[in-house]
Amino acid sequence: MCPQADDPTSPVPNGIESSSAAAAVSEPAVAAEEGFKRPRRAKAARITVVGVLGELLITAGVLVLLFLGWQLWWNDMIMANSQSEAASQISQDWIAQDTSTAEPAPSVDPAEPNAAAAPADYGVPVVGSAPANAQAFAVLYVPRFGADYHRTIAEGTGHDVLNSNRLGIGHYKGTEMPGEVGNFAVAAHRSAFGGGMHLINELQLGDAIYVQTADGYYTYRYRDTEYVAPSQVQVLASVPNNPTASAVDRIITLTSCNPLYSTAERIIAYGVLESWQPLSAGAPAELAPIIAAQG
């Protein structure tokens, strides 16, 4: 094409021009081969405001979708794993400390020889004192949430507990402690941040809810679920929904969001204490393999 620029008046370029134009109409394949780069580049080089704006808006949409994927799946999975690992660590530490410090306890404990024969009665559950904010004091096991489900319970229900990589389940301040007469109430996210209560709606009557502390194992049995408005704090009362009554039962209350991926309501699951045993007595039968698998 260079020679024709030297002599624009020459009839030859005109001839080429018209022949190539004719080729473009009659033979698209040849035209594409000849002039592929040039027209395409000329078009792509034009950066328009509308074009850039459009691309930015599409990018923004993609980034928002990616955020949801990150929050609800990727980060949720990472946090669930790290919370689970931290809970295993705490549980193992307690067991290790307990056997090292309280080794002679079984021989002193009169209930211990009967432990293998029948479910021993270890008397009134030991109740720990209220820990400081964000301090881990218990590990929650709910086989219905998965055989390897275990999460740390820490004091308080602020973001420093619920959104923590290490904790995840928060104990409502002012509610009772594990094993205590009254209401041991905890909260966790339903989705994202490790989703500690993701499967709370799957609980069935009689399902075990185990709480392990530095003192022992508290076995609760799931009883019922209710759905309430986020403002309904009466579910945290020592006798749930009856703040003026004096407590008799030892209750555990799990609270989370409902519906899944929404915060419009709260789902509340109640359980009642079935038994208690000290750490030195070992874990309850269903829990023993789960505890052993942590080591």
Add this chain to the structure above:
Amino acid sequence: MYAALWRVLPGPIWVRIILVLILVVAVLAVLATWVYPWIDGIINNQEATVGGA
């Protein structure tokens, strides 16, 4: 915008594709490591407690 980026990238087409993939992975890593956790801390849209604790 993205067409301009494509033209800026050097090399034959498969080199450009690899470069684009590297850029995409780098952007995703920055988002997941710094940007999204930061946004997460700001919006706090996942309250799970009763009584707005």
